[in-house]
Amino acid sequence: MSRRWPLGLALAAVLACAAKCPPPAAAPAASGGKPAVYFVNSAGPAWPVRAAAAEWAAVATKVAVRYGPCPRPKPADVKCRLVREGTGLSDTNIGATTLLTHNVRFNPDYAGLPYPQRLAATCHELGHALGVEHNDAADSCMNPEIGQGTSTRPGKRDVARLNGPGS
DSSP: OOOOOOHHHHHHHHHHHHHHSOOOOOOOOSBTTBOEEEEEEESOTTSOHHHHHHHHHHHOSSSEEEESOOOSSOOTTEEEEEEEEOSOOOTTOSEEEOTTTOOEEEOGGGTTSOHHHHHHHHHHHHHHHTTOOOOOOTTOTTOSOOSTTOOSSOOHHHHHHHHOTTO
C-alpha cells in the first residue's frame, strides 16, 4: 500500500531540502581549467581522426584536444566537433570544415588515398576546426597542398597560432 504525502508536508520537505541540500554536481571541468575541444568521429575507419587529434593534443597548451564522445552534460568550456564523411564537396576537395559550426567532413572519393595523405588531410581539417589557418610551411599539415611527402603534423607556425602569443 502506498502512502501519499499531504501537499503541505511535501512542499515543506522540498523547501527544507532547498535550504540544506547540496546543489547537483556540476559537470567536470574540461582539463586543468583549460577549455576543451572534442572530436566526435563518425567518418569511418578510412580517416585517422584519433591519430590526428593526438598530434594536435601533443602541441596544444591553451586548449585540451580530445577524441571521443562529447561529455553530457556538456560544460560551457567544452566544444564538440563532428567529423564525418559527406557529399557536396568539389571533386578536388579531400575535406572541408564549416565556418559556423567548425564541423569536419571528408570526401568519400578520397578514402583510398595512401594513409600518410589521409592523415595529413585529417590533421589539416582538424586544425581548421581548432581555428588554425593555412600556411605554406613544409613542416605543416596546414599547407593547403596535400601530396606525397606532406607533413602529417602541425608545424611551428600552427602551434603558435593555436596557442596564441608567447607560445
